[in-house]
Amino acid sequence: MDMVILVFCMPFTSQSRRMCFRNTCIISSMIIFICVFNLWIPSMLPYSEFIVRRWRAQYRQNLMAQPKFDFLSNYKNPCFIKIDATRSLNMNVSDGDWKEIPQDSNNIKRYNTGRGLNQDTKLPREPKPGSEIDQNKYQGINRTKYSGPRLYCLPYFLIAGFPKCGTTDLWHRIIQHPDIVVHPKEKEPMFFDNRRFYNDTPTIRPPVSRIEKDGTWLLETYLEFFTEPTTYIEKHFDARNGEPYHDKITGEGSSNTMPINDEWFQLPENANLREPKYTNADHVHHLIPQIKIIVMIRDPVERLLSGHLYFSEKYKYDTNKELFHNVVVDAVNKFKDCLKYNTERGCAYDKSITTIKNRIRVGLYAVHIADWFRVFSRQQFLFLKTEDYIKDVRATLVKVFDFLQLEFPPLQSQSSMLSKEKINKRTKTFDMLPATRKLLQDFYRPYNDRLWKLLGDERFHYTYSEIDSLK
Structure with a gap:
């Protein structure tokens, strides 16, 4: 040339x-350049939306760079004291619809989300003998002052997954235990999976709202979410060797924490990667390494249909068995296309390939749980099968309280827990087409095989026969 x-x-x-x-x-x-461009662009089209989102990403607070907390040994719940010089004089402990904490600790009200016990209901509990400290005279940490040391508590337990597997129903039963105190209104702060990236419900906020300019939550916002449970935990204790031991615990039930890592590319520690190095599991472990994690698992085929019907009522979209079939076909094809240019894990955390109508990725239990097993010990998990929970609620509650190291509650509390009606009942339902069921069973089968081997428990081996696909 x-x-x-x-x-x-x-x-x-x-x-x-x-x-x-x-x-x-x-x-x-x-x-x-034009020749190469024409060959390269068609293969990159499925990845283009991801590239655009990465380009427009705004990096969020780096939780992995946060100093580790020094948790107090005389609290069963992970609590710590922090010197707080950033609270202004106009920051109150309670505002909006929040109730002020009574000064008399004996009159402090039970907290729940409004669907459990009445706010004024007190649960009976046998007093523990040998208390050498007057609770009414115990000073503790002044939580209302604008600077100086303050007590903060993070959750002792987390219902981390999976959505539409009975997590809400379980939550409203276990929070009636006398030793569990939670946020008065919200089960799901959704900090790790949602609100640190975007806040679609700005009315849901802690009493002291420290947020970014765009309304997203900071770690400090998440800490403030537990303001009232922290006050309750501090005011209630037993005396052990003349020292106060605070045995109440708090928790939260954001069921998307395990499967939803859709905004991972907005984290500075994941910059310039095609799949996340750090997920919600790493961030939870960094902040609360000893947390106890409850996971509810359901047949992924039934879970997908349940989620589709739930969101159809919430977001008011039309659906029937034929429309659902089309949604499933589209979701399966998009996931398979994604695997052509990305890793399985990258596709599991790529929100561009699914919509609220077809969150097919949520049912890849083995992929999500493996990320959590990478940082947490197996002993920190309690895996519950939804089908077993439906058959025997009491047996499941026994497992949960034993896992949380709590005594099984008094008979009156048991009666209230067991007699509660099911939460999140669907008013809309239909049976999926046999072709839809067959397609989903074939899609989930290899992941189901990996799941029970990962857990070492054949109870979680969801198998499908020819009869199942014809239902």
Whole structure:
């Protein structure tokens, strides 16, 4: 090619030849670029939305860079004291619809989300003998002052997954235990999976709202979410060797914490990666390494249909068995296409391939749980099978309280727990088409096989026969 250019440019002057050579090089480079571009772009089209989201990403608070908390040994719940110099004089402990904490600790009200016990209901509990400290005279940490040391508590337990597996029903039963105290209104702060990236419900906030300019939560916001449970935990204790031991615990039930890591690319520790190095599991472990994690698992085929129907009522979209079939076909095809240009794990955390109608990725239990097993010990998990929970609620509650190291509650509390009606009942339902069921069973089968092997428990081996696919 150089020889052709040289021959072509010989009749011209030296300056003209140089200009001709330069222009020819530019044109040749453009031709080569266009050829490569035309070959590259079609293969990158499925990845284009991800690239755009990465380009527009706003990096969020780096939780992995936060200093570890020094938890207090005389609290069963993970609580710590922090020197707080950032609270202003106009920051109150309670505002909005929150109830002020009574000064008399004996009159402190039970906290729940409004669907459990009445706010004024007190649960009976046998007093423990040998108390050598007057609770009414115990000073503790002044939580209302604007600076200085303050007591903060993080959750002792977390119902981390999976949505539409009975987590809400379980939550409203276990929070009636006398030793569990939770946020008065909200089961799901959704800090790790949602509100630190975007806040679609700005009315849900802690009593002291420390947020970014766009309404997203900071770690300090999450700490403030547990303000009232923290006050209750501090005011109630037993005396052990003349020292106060606070044995109440708090928790939260954000069931998307385990499967939903959709905004991982907005975290600075995951910059320039095609799949996350750190997920919600790493962030929870960094902040609360000893947390206890409850996971509810359900047949992923039934879970997907349940979620589709739930969101159809919430977001008011039309659905029937034929429309659901089309949604499933589209979701399965998109996931398979994603696997052509990305890793399985990358696709499991890629929100661009699914919508609220077809969160097919949530049912990849083995993929999500493996990320949590990477940082937490197996002993910190309690896995519950939804089908077993439905058959025997009491047996499941026994497992939960034993896992949380709590005594089984008094008979009156047991009666209240067991007699509660099911939470989140669906008013809309239909049976999926046999073709839809067969498609989903084939899709989930390899992940189901991996799940029970990962857990080492054949109870979680969801298998499908030909009869199942014809239902």
